[in-house]
Amino acid sequence: MKEKILDAAEKMVQDRGLNAVSFQDLANAVELRKASIFHHFPNKEALARALIERCGSKHRPEYAAVVDSNASAPEKLRGLAGIFEKGLRNQRPCLLAALGSGVNTLSEVAVQELGEMARGAVSRFALVFQQGRDEGTLQFSGEPIDAATGFFAMLQGLQVLVRASGDTSAFSSAANAYVDSISLA
Amino acid sequence: MKEKILDAAEKMVQDRGLNAVSFQDLANAVELRKASIFHHFPNKEALARALIERCGSKHRPEYAAVVDSNASAPEKLRGLAGIFEKGLRNQRPCLLAALGSGVNTLSEVAVQELGEMARGAVSRFALVFQQGRDEGTLQFSGEPIDAATGFFAMLQGLQVLVRASGDTSAFSSAANAYVDSISLA
DNA sequence: GCCTGTCAACCGATCGGTCGGTAGGATGGT
DNA sequence: ACCATCCTACCGACCGATCGGTTGACAGGC
Numbered sequence: 001m002k003e004k005i006l007d008a009a010e011k012m013v014q015d016r017g018l019n020a021v022s023f024q025d026l027a028n029a030v031e032l033r034k035a036s037i038f039h040h041f042p043n044k045e046a047l048a049r050a051l052i053e054r055c056g057s058k059h060r061p062e063y064a065a066v067v068d069s070n071a072s073a074p075e076k077l078r079g080l081a082g083i084f085e086k087g088l089r090n091q092r093p094c095l096l097a098a099l100g101s102g103v104n105t106l107s108e109v110a111v112q113e114l115g116e117m118a119r120g121a122v123s124r125f126a127l128v129f130q131q132g133r134d135e136g137t138l139q140f141s142g143e144p145i146d147a148a149t150g151f152f153a154m155l156q157g158l159q160v161l162v163r164a165s166g167d168t169s170a171f172s173s174a175a176n177a178y179v180d181s182i183s184l185a
Numbered sequence: 186m187k188e189k190i191l192d193a194a195e196k197m198v199q200d201r202g203l204n205a206v207s208f209q210d211l212a213n214a215v216e217l218r219k220a221s222i223f224h225h226f227p228n229k230e231a232l233a234r235a236l237i238e239r240c241g242s243k244h245r246p247e248y249a250a251v252v253d254s255n256a257s258a259p260e261k262l263r264g265l266a267g268i269f270e271k272g273l274r275n276q277r278p279c280l281l282a283a284l285g286s287g288v289n290t291l292s293e294v295a296v297q298e299l300g301e302m303a304r305g306a307v308s309r310f311a312l313v314f315q316q317g318r319d320e321g322t323l324q325f326s327g328e329p330i331d332a333a334t335g336f337f338a339m340l341q342g343l344q345v346l347v348r349a350s351g352d353t354s355a356f357s358s359a360a361n362a363y364v365d366s367i368s369l370a
Numbered sequence: 371g372c373c374t375g376t377c378a379a380c381c382g383a384t385c386g387g388t389c390g391g392t393a394g395g396a397t398g399g400t
Numbered sequence: 401a402c403c404a405t406c407c408t409a410c411c412g413a414c415c416g417a418t419c420g421g422t423t424g425a426c427a428g429g430c
Contacts, residue, residue, distance in 0.1 A: 100345030157342030160285030180326030
């Protein structure tokens, strides 16, 4: 049941943002009474933190599968972009993009956990950039971590940009163009 | 007074997201009574649309000043990034990043206006990429519009990423690293 | 006399959250 | 086998606060 609530909450948060999701909404979605939701999550912050943690542990293996594969660095970058694109197609952008704008309505602890999740993702991305530099398939300036931050941010930004502009195809166009730009033949 | 309300609203929306800003908050901030706010904006959607429009007309000249200058393309890209960085330093990210996550709580008209604003910005950015290709200072694959979309999305994403991760310096590091990567010596 | 801006008072709805209590399944002592 | 106990999950009813929004009245300047 707890998982079912989190599923519904995740979908709604990705759709409308955290504080446009009420316990009543949740209760309706999972066919429980509102009071019962509080049995599983004592308050909204606990719900948010559970959401963040679950999001992290759900996507970490997805990233790992791409990063730890034996593909070339450019292929891995495309794979990472694909993860985000897949979520976007199902109207389910990354939680970071969904929670990011309301970051000052979250508790400090929650923000910190969100930040850790983001930093973890970026550091995984950085491994790919390092690999690309080592094997000579990627050409970029500065530290791998900075390139990874930029790439990760681009994927995040594309998610909100695409939803705002309505042009779904822009995601893969822009992401692929970027990867091409820094790939070496 | 209308402007004063919009100023306060803008700051609060950038800080916490639209639907965490109440008319009461606004009234307190501008030292009016709640009912008086409704004299200037009949409802919340009107407020949001006014915010979007003002944001567009405020930033358009800022973009134009950079795009229409006679600097080189890489310098212009740095200038554009600087606009966003300046906003970020004042805890005032772009409205697109602030409204983007709750896009499904806005009316269709508002979303459309937001989309137009975004497309307008991207198309201005694209001029710079075109210039860079023409003058041989920028090296990237695909159409200028795709590169511009990616760059703009990166700036948007960096804003939320920086606020979530707490590492303010990451913005310019990542943005500059990107520009360096696609610049030709 | 009218228009603009302001306000107090109020509205129904909904918000996050609490409370007391119930149904049912395990547990364990006798 | 029996019953008392405990625990998890759930629920109806309710709380104070706040939400977006409305109404009618009162100033002051044109």
